[in-house]
Amino acid sequence: MNEVNREKIVSELKSIPGLKGIVGCSIGGNSMESAILLYYVAGELSDQELERVVRRVDDIEVSIHYNLREIDPVVHAIADCLDGKITIKHESGHPFGIVNSSYAAEIHYGRILWETPDRPITAMKKKLSAQEAYPEKLRQATIAYFMKEAALSLDNGHSSAMQGGIHYASGSFFQAVSSWVQVIHALNGKFLLSEKGGVKHANQLPITPKQFRVRVNQVYRYFAANNPKLAYCEIDMLESEMNVLVGSFAEAMEG
Template identity: 30%
Template sequence: MDQVTKIANRLADVGGVVAVCLGGSRARGTHTPDSDFDLGLYYRPPLDTSALRVLAAELTGGAVEVTEPGGWGAWVDGGGWLTVDGARIDWIYRDLDRVYRIWQQCKAGLFEVGTQAGHPLGVYSHSYAGEVAMGRILADPTNELAALQEQIQASYPQPLRDSLVAHARWEVPFTLSLARKGVTRGDAFYIAGCLFRVAGLLAHALHAQAGCWVLNEKGAVQAAGQLPTAPANFSARAHALFGALGATPDELATAINDADQLAADVLDNLSPG
């Protein structure tokens, strides 16, 4: 960890970098020995990517692909994948002014979902705020990120909670009604997509109700099942929807019925949104 902190301090000296924050399982304390170190590089343009490439080559002993901003897509942004003395260290760009804008939207109850490779449910905009709230700041010379983190950690915005719960209330039954149209055709592909979407919406609603941030799909259902507002066996029931979906009309209809009951058990216990 000392090595990662030293790298963070060097990154903070690169032009455009305002602060560096450890994220992911390493920040939450849920990591395993082989987990990556995810370093969020909070920056303002222009970001000196040439200097980042020089530093990456020095740390790894060879050329490393370090992208320009936007090189990994509209939401993940960009960065680089490094291996330093056997440790995998990922640099992930975050435009700090964009994070501020999204935080203001969160407080107004606004969010959007963006298409992004590697995120089959989509990237929920409020994950940017969640990353700051759940991160561990390693380098922040001006204390700007620390001040923003203090704001976000103070309370989960009630308008955002209401919006996410309300969104699940209408989209979940709508999506399940569409899924039923694929039963007679045996369209397991489409129905599986609908069920995945429903499970994701329920996980987001449960997290919002509990005032907890969810950053992406990985582990979201498992984490949702541990929340106080989750119905009994939520995670097991959600995962079971996909474990034996089947392909016959009867099997597909049964899976949708199970999802419908799970959704009712979740949404009936949430406060109005």
């Protein structure tokens, strides 16, 4: 989206009652802002006015891709993250679920295009950055929570795979890898916006298993070939490397 179109969209959107902030954010991790996040107050946003504005924007041939964010739950999610509390909300279209830290990531990476005079988005950004670039309580909680989730998923999948349940095992592996992606980002002090493209992004970070993306894809090939033994040989090595990375990080923190 170019700057002229962005200004047109913002000038139209900011008049909507109940809207508190407009933020440009790359949901898929692309360096360009691919979506607009609209932060609003529950019960005050005018859906009819929003629809009218979107139609007006369409009439001037400017496409708009937006996502709504009720502001109070985002404030609470950030408070929980700073306090080391991890939650996942299961929602249609999100096979892994929405981790509360993703809302913090949107605030952290998002570019404020407009906000009300009380500056609620700026306030959330300041809370996130008040301690350090990546909150330590969030890092510790993410590592502990998702390493446990990964281990449980792999245990369940392994027993199923050896009985011919390749479909279930593949799903369990997906859950484990998605959990590892959360851990890898935390180890590197990076917020994770979405599970989409997570393996690719994790593969590019300094602290990550060797050839992470290639090996993850190889496991799916083994499952597709109905070869769970080879799949779990690779999975076991990946899990071992993840444990080493987490252990090395813990030692560095203690030292």
